[in-house]
Amino acid sequence: MFLITGATGNNGREIVKQLLAAGQSIRILIRDQKKAADLKALGVEIATGDFDHPERLEQALQGIEKALLLSANTPQQVEQEQNFINAAKRARTKHIVKFSAAGADIDSSILILKWHSQAEQYLEQSGIAFTHLRPTFFMQNLLQFAAPTQTEVYLPFADATIAMVDIRDIAAVATAVLTENGHADKAYTITGSEALTMNQAVEQISQVRGNLLKYVAVQPENFKQRLMQWGQSEWFADALTELFTPIAHGSQSAITTAIADVAKKQPVTFNQFTQDYASVFKG
Known part of the structure; x- marks a missing residue:
């Protein structure tokens, strides 16, 4: 079973749908169950919580081997993603797929790109296998x-x-990374x-x-x-x-071949x- 965060957003919702189409079992972490009524009807398991409450995160991560970390851009983003990574470590989650952004760089003067990179580095140093997804516009x-x-x-x-990039292709890459081996400790810029x-x-x-x-x-x-x-x-x-x-x-x-290479589609x-x-x- 996979845990998907950010499941009620455009990207998260598409990733959930493609995982379900691939026959996978999914648990989603959401703050408000009303926003996920359509996903619940598709058969996903619901865990209620948010990135500010580590104890709820750890509960949601129980029994999860791979998780998608997709959080909103807020001033608390780095701390919230660190909370998730720490909870995943306590729950013995083996692999986290981090939804990042093209150009993520610890030395960037652009706050969102710097924050993504800070979370990436924290994940890399956690001892948990990681994959970074860095889509463009x-x-x-x-x-x-x-x-x-x-x-x-x-x-x-x-x-x-x-x-x-089309978000359906981002989801195809995420689905491949979550369901297949060979993507640990890699970063993909998706265009x-x-x-x-x-x-x-x-x-x-x-x-x-x-x-x-x-x-x-x-x-x-x-x-x-x-x-x-x-x-x-x-x-x-x-x-x-x-x-x-x-x-x-x-x-x-710049154009990359991540979609063809990872998702095996054009x-x-x-x-x-x-x-x-x-x-x-x-x-």
């Missing part, structure tokens, strides 16, 4: 930024190319098979929408203000702007993504 992020009511996409990416500019991506979205969508390359400070106008807290708006800004300088332009192309989500883009 998710294609599904554009479902929010290019909502049907919008005529313009505001992102701070300039004209840089981005090797965006799509093509690097597109945001202008190119928005053009393809326009085609499936049937009406024009325009990309506006905003400056970071303007992007932050828009995030706050959309209801994000100032802390998260700052953190997301800081995370996205290096993309304009090509930080996510990555979803951006064109396929837009076709699959056409009804969402059209509203």
